[in-house]
Amino acid sequence: MPDPSRPTKLDAKTRSKIKRDKPKRRTAEGGGSTAGRASPPKSRVLEAERPAYLERRRGVGSMAEAAEWLRVRGIEDLECITPDLAGVARGKMMPAKKFTGNTSLALPSALFMHTISGEYPDETGEFRYSPNDGDLKLVPDLSTLSEVPWESDATAQVICDLVDTAGAAVGYTPRNVLKRVLQLYEERGWQPIVAPEIEFYLVSKNVDPDYPLTPPIGRSGRQISGGQAYSIGGVNEFDELIDDIYHFSDRQGLEIDTLIHEDGAAQLEINLRHGDPIELADQVFMFKRTIREAALKHDIYATFMAKPIQGQPGSAMHIHQSVIDLKTGANVFSNDDGSPSQLFYHFIGGMQRYVPAALIMMAPYVNSYRRLTYGMSAPTNNAWGYDNRTTAFRIPSSDASSRRVENRLPSSDANPYLALAASLACGWLGMVNAVDPDQPTDRTVNEDGIISLPRGLLEAVAAFEAEEAFHEVLSREFVGTYAGIKRGEFETFMQVISPWEREFLLLNV
Template structure:
């Protein structure tokens, strides 16, 4: 392993030399998916082969807070101990918007004993992928990521609105799949595609989604870790590009009232390690037992995993009936009203799409969680319900309606804790409780409008 790592670092040094890099952005994804880390001169990066940061850096709330006491400190060091960050040479990419030649490298987090920090998001996904690897299976995923372009807004008390495009007008109506609506923002998307090409991000198609200013980018299918890294980097990229065009790009699940929310639909399948067989299909092309068991696992465990798929109080505003978002765990073939969809495909490309996940989810955590649900389904041979062939919007809600409810379900689900790691779920649940408490201290405009003089 050490020889292999040294070889990778030698290749990394060659890459940095070829691109004449003078600075390195050393990145670590935290629980929210924010890029933490340090910027080092090239010489310092090469000398250290890593750096140190406090453990708490990857275990903070979206507001940068962490608990003062409780189970959180059964996992995270009370004395603010350091973790050692080790670069993953396979993640090196140029920073295309930097003035000086700058590279960005994603790092893994280790404790002082050389063990992966169990609550770091990359470590959680790595843990789940290793469980599949031990069984001789290789997960393949392909995310579809929705986001909104919105006008620059520096006042959080004001509602967001669609940005002005080339025509000089903002969108005021639904423009699903409109080419002209996408072309309104051609200068921005030319930069996005240029940045993605220079960073070697494997983005596929760009479409205009249902909402005003809402877009969707699709990624080519690949290994879970590689695609989680790409989604993490893409979010940085599109935000940077939008700022350069005097607008914001947001991955909030529900940024604008009255408009559809934004999702991260994840297509997933399992193949043999030689890549020759899709485990979701029998030799005669029919769906396999594993295909149905995988769906059964998603149906059983998605409700408990919702705090991982919908991680903020805002996330649950997206999950409303008749808003292009699922409200239950029904499944169906070529049915976009369900939470678990199987697109029409050839037997070799048979896959399952989890449509529950929000665009605001941490990609490492979300991919780990959805794969964990499917793995448990196969191991426990969980049969799914009957296929939904009508509109699942007409069925009852089967998902938690709030973050607090979701966190309670997550804490009670021991099977997911065994797969994802008890330390991770302890830290995650404590952070989500903290965020919910912070939110409950804020008085909303709705309360002032409807309760101030009426109660």
């Protein structure tokens, strides 16, 4: 298939014809001088001289380009954002002129050590706060610069990395955790390629958390029911909202591959094109903001909770993964003859061996484990199989160049940077340690009542801390910090009395 971004090559005969048919320049004397020739319209000259970066919807190469990009669009305000450990956008807003004026930006380090409820847990294990709560500096990644299309005033946004006052990367922040894992691949001459699939629910507004969530009213005037997997009618119920999602995404330079209705009531799924893990994590981070904003415009909520509605399927963030050789560009999961390589099997072996211990990075909340129960569509195992959706690690049907491993365990509530880092780290450990997988299965393995994964948050935290390999691959600093925060979140959860307790214990015990 020809690449539309590249000019078509012309054969010699066609070039000759163009040259013959090209009109000659007219001059005052009829010769070759251009003196006296009418100048093209000024607007056409400006258009021809306009730098290509000004036409990009996403990303520039330097601060000088950023200043011009912002000026041309009339942008006055800019959001400097970075994901915290929960994947929530934190940062600062400022005038665009101040941003391009080489302003130093900083956030307190404790901001990346609180729970999802905003509390600061006690120091436990290797979890420690900075004694002076010093600053972390925001370093803008100008390749992520884009508009904020839902704002009424012209506003832009840029994703930032975090460094300490000496300029060193802060090891426990999500983007840096993923970059650390990618560096391990690069040192081996490899480049991972990923493609996330993100499921989410549309729900009616719910201002009182004591009440269960319910599906919203669609254009038919009725609540959509479950069992609508791949239903075009189900998608059409929310035509205008989906149009806004596409419009907002296009304005930010985000590319949606496909959008479908999933099995749950008003449950949708967006699939992204495969690419670099940092770029795809950035896109998931931005898509979550985009989808929530589009839903609010239509007076409903979009939620990425793993299990938002009782009796309905949970929401996953499936991750397709392959690895290419940096020198040749070939998929290392396939041999030259197209057969599966040893690295392919070792990647699967690493997933089976290490993912159960890394599950806390893919299922990060108490609610996440409500999705991972038998009898539902989510896997409850660490099995693998060819085109088997009941396994944790599915091998989709493909040709040799597209051979990949789909990790079906992560839930959509996971921080995309951390879920990708955990999944790729497990595969890397399998490849460098030559971990062999067990035999693939073609059975239904998620309905036998057996759950071969951590069953809850504290069990997952304990398995995470106990895996010494993660202290090297992900950094001891990150493991200690993340585990401490998760223990703190469990303690805040334990302070809440659930409806189940009131229903079954109030008058029976």
